[in-house]
Amino acid sequence: MKPRGWKELKPGAVVTEPGSAEKFKTGSWRAFRPRWIEENCIQCMFCWAYCPDMAVRAKDGKRGEFNYDYCKGCGICALECPGKKGKKAIVMEEEGK
Amino acid sequence: MARVVAVTGNEAVAEAMRQVNPDVCAAYPITPATDIMQRFTGFVSNGKVKTEMVLVESEHSAMSACVGASAAGGRVATATSSQGLALMWEELFIASGTRLPIIMTLVNRALSAPLNIHGDHSDGMGARDCGWIQLWSENAQEAYDNMIQSFRIAEHMDIRMPAMVCLDGFIISHSIERMEYLDDAVVKNFIGEFKQLNPLLDIEHPVSYGPLILTDLYMEYRRAHAEVMSKVSQVVLDVAQDFEKISGRKYGLFETYRLDDAEIGLVILNSAAGTSKDAVDVFRDKGIKAGLLKPRLYRPFPYEEIGEALKHLKAVCVLDRADAFGASYGPLFMDIASGIYPYKDRPLLINKIYGLGGRDYMPEHAELVLAELAEVAKTGRVKTFKEYIGVRE
């Protein structure tokens, strides 16, 4: 998308297109990347509920893959994840390693 | 028919607000503006207006509530002074950056410390570059007229900017003058129905206010703001023309008094301009070509028009009722200096600081300044560029 010039702006920076935050991909902010280990997952959906973005996908009540377009790597999901028998179902790994 | 009344400046402003009947007012009391909102809340309690009156716990909250109500889609007004304006500071920028046409009366008062409640322009001068429109008023009539015109200016679809209407604390706010009120129906018709722009409460068209704008767009928004400000002068003149039709009173970007053929002149804001005009007459009677310019639209400042109006003079004194510590000259002086700077043959300029904290500005002060200007014009030499008048050694 061509960057907008000053004549094309809405007065007062008001956003008139609902849901347009979807176009703003924030995944590049991430320094750590969450990895889902499905065998340790108990489908509690804590990660989905706690994610401050909407970066944990859910389908038919089941946990799906991370949406890395928006995941900022904050690690909240990994912290909250109870996992199975002491083994976390989400681990944070440094990006680029 | 217009009603001739004897009222204080604050009473006149409250009456203008009653006639405008805003959707929302949020306010916190502060001397000398308190009286405006006290009278206005009386109108609310007695069912004279339909306004939703929000009594808040500070001026910061007052302006925040005004911002919210304006974004929601209402016509919004408030009033404050001095420390109250200072406490609103961050919200002033939010109101203007968000392009919300809030109207605020600023009853000019000195800033603390030392604590002082009297007329002084340091509050308004501090907020001159916060993106608001500022209209300054010499007397109760002008304050009332500016109030009514300010709604049309701020709400104009090409503008949508908040506006401040300034009048001198106590000297005007608490003194009784003869003036004329317009009929309620005339005012209502003049300001017209409030037109919303992207109101938050329009649930059919959801909008978001206050997004994060980073390095990729912030500068573009500031440039767009400057562009809007460049259109204000014309709107002010158009609205003034319509206002003349309903009131018979003429307004411009500034007022000139015996300035056309003048050789020496005073530039002064608000109430002290009245006193100064008398001194100009005294000098005219002595055969000295004196004149005066009183800015009305102070922000955006009409640099070109004021430069054009002053460029033929030999010597000009700008009188400031606010000091600018460390900037050498008073704020009005600096604007006037910028206005005449482009001209090769320009008047010699001096600056006097007067009337701080409500100190009286007397006709003899104005006459001393004019006498000094006559000397400067004759000799072409300035002894002191900036001086305080009426101050004890």
Ligand code: SF4
């Ligand atoms: S790391 Fe943070 S942003 Fe990414 S999925 Fe987990 S909770 Fe959401």
Ligand code: SF4
């Ligand atoms: S919090 Fe952990 S265990 Fe619960 S659904 Fe998410 S990944 Fe699975």
